[in-house]
Amino acid sequence: MKKISIVVPLYNEEKRAELPLKLYLDFFGNLKKQKKLDFEIIAVLNGCKDNTLGVVKKFNARELRVLDFKRAGKGFAITEGFKDALKKKNDFIGFVDGDGSTPPEAFYDLIKNIANCDGVIANRWDKKSNIGIKQSFFRRVISRVFNFIARSLFLLPHHDTQCGAKIFKRGLIEKVVNKLGSSEWSFDVDLLFYARRENAKIKSIPTKWIDKKQSNINLKKTPIAMFLSVMRLRLIHSPFRFIVKVYRILPEKIKFHK
Numbered sequence: 001m002k003k004i005s006i007v008v009p010l011y012n013e014e015k016r017a018e019l020p021l022k023l024y025l026d027f028f029g030n031l032k033k034q035k036k037l038d039f040e041i042i043a044v045l046n047g048c049k050d051n052t053l054g055v056v057k058k059f060n061a062r063e064l065r066v067l068d069f070k071r072a073g074k075g076f077a078i079t080e081g082f083k084d085a086l087k088k089k090n091d092f093i094g095f096v097d098g099d100g101s102t103p104p105e106a107f108y109d110l111i112k113n114i115a116n117c118d119g120v121i122a123n124r125w126d127k128k129s130n131i132g133i134k135q136s137f138f139r140r141v142i143s144r145v146f147n148f149i150a151r152s153l154f155l156l157p158h159h160d161t162q163c164g165a166k167i168f169k170r171g172l173i174e175k176v177v178n179k180l181g182s183s184e185w186s187f188d189v190d191l192l193f194y195a196r197r198e199n200a201k202i203k204s205i206p207t208k209w210i211d212k213k214q215s216n217i218n219l220k221k222t223p224i225a226m227f228l229s230v231m232r233l234r235l236i237h238s239p240f241r242f243i244v245k246v247y248r249i250l251p252e253k254i255k256f257h258k
Helices: 018-033 052-056 074-085 104-112 137-154 170-179 187-197 222-236 242-249
Strands: 003-010 038-046 064-069 092-096 119-123 165-169 202-206
Touching (some): 038 074, 064 074, 074 187, 092 104, 104 119, 137 187
Parallel strands (some): 003 092, 119 202
16 A cells, blocks of 8 residues: 655644644544545744644544644745655655645545556646636735746746745655755746656646635745745855845845845
């Protein structure tokens, strides 16, 4: 029986984490009982300042493991989750946002489509996708513009780099995990870029997705942060990476702050 390790990054999700975790544990627990798929969920808390840890600890499931870090950053959390998953036996390693936007059956669709691929990612912009509650117009614009910039700068073929539902075969994660360096908005782009460098076959499929309210995203600062993050990543993957190194050693008071 194949096994999947599902990394769930959580940042101040005390109000939203419980239901998605329960749904995933129940759904994949049933698959395990039917001997269709073994699984584990790795909940990675990163810089939480609320009671997310208390909410997660309510679950008494042997398939749920909890990592708690003081450092924040979704990319950092997923990378640490990948490293932890690689310590165990599994065939696939993936991640899903902890707000419940991607229901478990949609994540399972990714697994069912990975047979001849190295990875499968969800595509919300596919015409066949089932979008229950759409993002606001402003957030859709931000997402589309960011994706256009990312695809142009990194020559990626994917129309939705940022959807928080992706899985990969273990072998690919083993090759790229120690190269990942982005802990911010450009993490997904960084991951897909290194996958392309490994000549990995990544399939994009339509998905089921629901926009969740009570978002932690700051709509005033986020667009700028996203743009700077992907530009920084492009510099890192170019002959001009020295610019980023110079920036790192500048005094804090003259650096750009979000």
